[in-house]
Amino acid sequence: MDDYRSADIPPRLRAMLTFLEKMTLHPEQLSPADVDAARKDGCQPDEIRDAIYICAAFNAIDRIADTMGFRLQDDKALRKSAMRLWTHGYLL
Numbered sequence: 001m002d003d004y005r006s007a008d009i010p011p012r013l014r015a016m017l018t019f020l021e022k023m024t025l026h027p028e029q030l031s032p033a034d035v036d037a038a039r040k041d042g043c044q045p046d047e048i049r050d051a052i053y054i055c056a057a058f059n060a061i062d063r064i065a066d067t068m069g070f071r072l073q074d075d076k077a078l079r080k081s082a083m084r085l086w087t088h089g090y091l092l
Contacts (some may be wrong), residue, residue: 015041019048020055 015038023030043047073081082089 010042012042016043016051019043020051023052023055024059059070 004014019034019038022034035048039045043051061068
């Protein structure tokens with residue numbers, strides 16, 4: 001999916017992604033009206049709450065990684081990590 005705005009996805013998902021994009025890029029502009037818009041398109045309050053928690057956690061992790069200068073894995077390392085997760089899950 002290159003752009004959720006033009007992708008063939010349910011309106012409910014598009015509404016949630018619109019909300020999360022604003023939360024990520026322009027949090028100072030987020031208001032109860034944004035929650036109302038997501039609810040109008042079918043997002044349930046518990047889904048919105050869960051999405052907010054997950055988005056906030058990922059945003060914090062991403063900003064910390066950027067601040068600390070973490071390097072992205074190359075394709076080989078990404079495949080290896082994905083295979084390990086696929087096979088063993090998050091168990092160490």
